[in-house]
Amino acid sequence: MTADLRERLALAHDRPSLSAAVEGLTGHGLEPRLADKLARRLGELALPADSRVLFLGNHTLDPLARMATAAAFCQGVVVEARVGPFDQHMQMLLDPSLGLADFDPDVIFLSLELDRLLPALPAGLARLDAAGRQGLVDAALALVKGWVETAKSVTSATLLVGNFWRPVRPHLGLADLKLAGGETALHAALNGRLLECFAADPKVHVVDIDQAVAATGRRAADSPRMRHLGKLAWAEAALPEIGDLLARYLACLVLPPKKCLVLDLDNTLWGGVLGEEGPEGIRINEGDPVGEAFLAFQRAIKGVQGRGVLLAACSKNNRADVEEVFRLRPEMPLGLDDFVATRIDWQPKHDNIRAIAAELEIGTDSLVFVDDNPAECELVRQMLPEVQVIHLPKDPASYAGLLLELPSLERLVLSAEDLRKTEQYREQAARAAVKVEAGDMRGYLESLETVATIWPATRAELNRVQQLFAKTNQFNLTTKRYRLADVEQFIASPDWRLEVVAAKDRFGDLGIIAAVLLEVRADGLAVDSIVMSCRAMGRGIETAIANRLKAIARALRPRGRLWGDFRPTAKNRPAADFYARQGFTLEAEADDGNQRWVLPVAEAVDVPCPGITVDQSTIEGVKSLEPQAG
Amino acid sequence: MNPKLADVMADILEVKAGELSRETVRDGHPTWDSFNHLRLMTAIEEEFGVQFSMDEIESIETAGQLDDLLGTYLAAA
Incomplete structure (x- = not known):
């Protein structure tokens, strides 16, 4: 560690000066002792955390927690790290006295060393038949799955599950590769099954520790002495790669993505x-x-x-x-x-x-x-x-x-929208060309032949909805940045109603372009948020959305009211006249510009949205809702 | 205390060499935790070209004991 950098770290007294001190340092190039120093300085300054991260596992994780904290800071995220007691990853979830609820982590990282999980595994492999070996894979997998299920039942944290890393050499040596289901094959199968297991789960990510260990060099990453003396799974040399990998996840979870x-x-x-x-x-x-x-x-x-x-x-x-x-x-x-x-x-x-x-x-x-x-x-x-x-x-x-x-x-997961992004912008350019041709706005909107489909969100739309909350700046009524856990809660809770809107037109499929969050109250419905992607703006889809809101209100609270909040930001002017256009009246305006709009449900009239076909089957779906006294 | 040893210790434990003496005790020391102890022993091995046993690494409780242990290795070399 250079004395100069050490001094700059010691002198840094707030977030900007600390950021300036580490500028240009990259995660996997971060020297572990410098990382320690940086993590310690972060702790001393007690900066407000962007993410609280709990490290759990069956080996010593403190050095990695410091490394990941430092690497995350180099990527722009302040982490408050806590390390759970050694080999008590399950107890930590189930025993309230261990303080899980107090810490209330945003992220839990689980790292299990296979040797400690299944000590009999490597040496015993040769004596097992194929079914016996398969049984070992199943047993290890069941342990991880059991932990994940339990974690999901007690916390809303995002779960990062480390995969299993291969040793420098298998116990059976060269012959291991001739054995169907040998140690090498078993590692690959286990890691493959882990990926399959959680591929569709938006809250669980398998972290490729094996890749980080390989990037370090398996020999450099392995220190038997450290393992026996300190229960450390890896030599210090492996920490920069593993820490950087974790920091990437933390940054993706917290920072708005570059587009x-x-x-x-x-x-x-x-x-x-x-x-x-x-x-x-x-x-x-x-x-x-x-x-x-x-x-x-x-x-x-x-x-x-x-x-x-x-x-x-x-x-x-x-x-x-x-x-x-x-x-x-x-x-x-x-x-x-x-x-x-x-x-x-x-x-x-x-x-x-x-x-x-x-x-x-x-x-x-x-x-x-x-x-x-x-x-x-x-x-x-x-x-x-x-x-x-x-x-x-x-x-x-x-x-x-x-x-x-x-x-x-980096992206944690690619949504269908992400995969079609470039195409969508090309289609947008084609639409703009028509706009010039068509001349008048009404003719243009009609020529687009927009079809909007609106339906109550399910877990399948979880990621996309969270992405909309995270990324939308312009058509965003309240700019509340909900996390995945929040969105999950809105879908599950009877007090909330979350709807998503997809759109397509003659140029292509725009995918899911808007989300609407309603709070269901005894005396009416309150619009908590409406977020709509900028590529769907300017064609009246917001009116179709408002008509849907009115239909829901008529079904659920016919004698109640519809409320709506607007919070002005530097970027959301395009949404500023939304409520006025939909027939709401301004009820109150605070000094900070925050507005509260209101519309009695009995007076709610649909506003025409020319050029847009709303998928009627889904609108009718509202009628099947059980009406309640409003 | 071997002055080169004091330098290595000061570097790893992030203290001034003058703050270290043979009486410095590992237990309760703010930066001489178990992980830094392993770091320190590895650094000393590299610096002086010696290799400690795992028992020796575990047995060290004070800077004086470390100084003595290193002394016996260096005398035997």
Whole structure:
């Protein structure tokens, strides 16, 4: 640890100064002793925690808890970590005196060492038949599943379950690989079954500890002396990789995701300067080491796009040259149509980046900008400090890895919407083209042939609904950022009614684009939240939603009232006139601008929404609700 | 106390070398916890090119005992 960094940590007295002290440190490059120091400093400063994390397992987890706390801070998350008593992961859930409820964790990480879980396993394998070996896999799996089920019944925390890591060598040596269901095969089967088990569960994530141990190097990650003396599962050398992996999960759970990767072209997407080398001269081809490095980078970009991250191009070139290069070099993994927005001209990059954000209707704070030119990077950093700027280093061989390592582009799970994101923006561009053709608004809306489907949310929509609460800024009446656990509670509770809205039109499927949260009260319904994705705005779907609210109110509380809150933010002006348009009257307005609107259910009249077909079968579904005295 | 040993201890335990003496006790020390103890022993092994047994690692309770143990290894080398 450098004395300089040590001193900066000691001097840091608040969150910004501590963040500045660790700037540029990456999780897996974080030295364990420095991580300890950082975790300790975080504890001393007692910063308010973004996430409370409980570490449970059958080995010593304190060093990892410190490592993960430090790595998470480097990714922008303040963690309050607690380590449960050794080998009492089940007791911790069931014995209230151990303090689970007091700590009230947002996340619980479970790490089980297979040797300690099934001590007879490795040595006994050779003597077992296939059924016996299968029995061992089942037994280990049952232990984990039992813990998960119990955890879900006593806490709403997100569960991170570590998988099982392989030893340096199997006990049966080379022969292990000839044994059907040997130690090697058994590890693979067990980890495969773990993934299957929790694949559909939005609250449980299997953490690939085996991968982190392999990335460290199995030999370096293994310290028998540490295991016997300190019940430590791994050597200190493995902590940076494992800590970084955990921090990625914590960051994904807490931070708003980056939505768009804005890329420079020359010496970023290909080697060389297009204006000088010409379309045949730039380096993006097999057989040339530099060209292959750029090919690998483009493939990595394509991979990131597959996570639902949008791509945009921002470069100083002649646009015609760029169009030509994409035409003449079809061997490039990326095509021009992979970019949902392009600014290829000679305007300053920060202006162009702002324009790209405006075009895509997303905030500049959800952009990552990548450029090889230090001056451009510095300019963007100064003009748009909220943009994450990645300055590419000298060696293009490092670009692909660098991109794939970026925590801010991680997603915990890909929703159907994420998988179709780029397509959806292309469809949006096609819609905009029609808008220009159609001229009048009414004609345009009708030409879209929008169909909205509204139904009560189920667990299947859990992730998407939480995503909408987390990401929607513009059409968001109250900007309450609900967590997965909250959404789960709304679905389960009779006091709440959560509805989701999907939309499609003649250009394509927009997927689930809105969520509506109602509080069911004795004397009426209160609109807690309405969130609608920006790509569905401006076509009157909010009116279809309001009509649905009125229908629900008529069914549940015919003599009651509908209330609605509006909390103004810097970004939600598009939703400001929602209640007025739907016939509500302003009941009260506080000094901070928060408004309360009201509408007696008996006076609620549907507002027409031209051009939108509402899926009637689901509206009728309301009638089957049991009417209650309102 | 071996001055090089004091330096290694100060580094790992995050204290000033002057704050350490042969009388420094592990039990109750704010930074000489069980994990840092393992770190410390590993660092000493690397620094002086010696290897302690697991029993020796477990038996150390004071800086003086550590100084004596290291002394016997260095004398035998």
